[in-house]
Amino acid sequence: MQIQNKLTLMFTAIAGGLLLLFSIAIYITYAENREEEFFKQVRIQALTKANILLDAKVEPEVIQTIYLNTRNAMFQEEIAIYDTAFNLLYHDAIHIDIVKETPEMIQEIREKGEIRFFEDKWHVIGFSYFHEGEEYVITAAARDVYGIQSLQNLGYALTVAFFAVIILIFFGGRFFARQALKPVSELVDNVEEITATNLDLRVKEGNGKDEIAELAITFNRMLERLDSAFEQQKNVVSNIAHEIRNPLAAMIAELELAESRERKSEEYRQAIAFALNDAKNLSKLVSGLLDMAKADYDETEITFKSDRIDEVLMDAIAELRKNHSDFLVDITIDESVEDESQMMVKGNAYLLKTAFINLMDNACKFSNDKRCEVEISANEHYCSIAFIDNGPGIVKDDLPNVFSTFYRGKTVQKNNGYGIGLSLVKKIIDLHKGNITVHSEKGKGSVFTVELRVG
Structure with missing residues (x-):
């Protein structure tokens, strides 16, 4: 009804x-x-x-x-x-x-x-x-x-008056209900005009004061989020297609070149090495995308338990050095950590390890000596982990976008990467109700600080 x-x-x-x-x-x-x-x-x-x-x-x-x-x-x-x-x-x-x-x-x-x-x-x-x-x-x-x-006449009069007034009340109430709900009908008509191709449209917000206006305002906010999400999705799909196409095109070119005529075994080995490197880059991109998908899971679908943050860091360092034996990571525990319980954080060890690997990989990759300094400090509420490099730093214009998906700063164009790592790190830290900040000056390196709640 x-x-x-x-x-x-x-x-x-x-x-x-x-x-x-x-x-x-x-x-x-x-x-x-x-x-x-x-x-x-x-x-x-x-x-x-x-x-x-x-x-x-x-x-x-x-x-x-x-x-x-x-x-x-x-x-x-x-x-x-x-x-x-x-x-x-x-x-x-x-x-x-x-x-x-x-x-x-x-x-x-x-x-x-x-x-x-x-x-x-x-x-x-x-x-x-x-x-x-x-x-x-x-x-x-x-x-x-x-x-x-x-008495009988009074009864007849009251009965007739009762039904007459009921009829008036019914039609009067119907009229006022229609008038009161007219903005809802207009809202429905506006909503039916909005499709996936014109999410930039907005519903009329009426007088901006009553409950219907509040509903319209809330709906417009939702449309803004949907529009932003659709736009972001289109950009992500476009970027993914572009990023996957590049290593695939390079692999195909190398292999076609090797196949075009007889070559020496050394040249074949070199072509295979190039193709293998492109395949590894493609694998790294796919792994990053899979990790981003995991970070986008509903919090209720992820298992959280208490882990020592230094142990998670050690596992991350071991994983990092499997692929980059030349990377160096130094861990320093601040004097503020008075008890081991201050290094216990409630989270998902796999996701945290993924975030730490990305931060240390970036720090080592951009440092002149391929070294990353990790400093752990804590108080009764938060455990703080700082990742420090001595690389070229991040220019001021790039700082607001360092955590955006597929964004690559001006100072890192010469390095291999797809702009996924820091975006993935931000999502993981947000999932853990934590906070991540960056402080950087051009030519003086960067410091990424992660704060996680002790628990």
């Missing part, structure tokens, strides 16, 4: 429920007041006849004649007067006798002072009446024809 219909039905149901309760309250209150007023009128009529009989000493036959000639068709009252011995002193119409008094009823009236009940459609009241020291019992029955008719 659409929200518009839900809101309309809910609004109608709530308003209708309140209106129904209000109508019932009016009907019941009117019915009770009408009943009370009618009993009072019947009592007054009965007292009037008792006074005529007992005070004015008018004969019962005369009162009956008056009653028959002036009987109120709306009341149709019937009044009887008894003494305490159950002797009938007066009766308006004994042949009708609606109340059918009994000695037990007379006694009950004397004990309670007054009783009220209904006999079919007749209102019946009985009460004690004292006159000149004598007690009398008066009963009176009457039909509230006018009151019943008025």
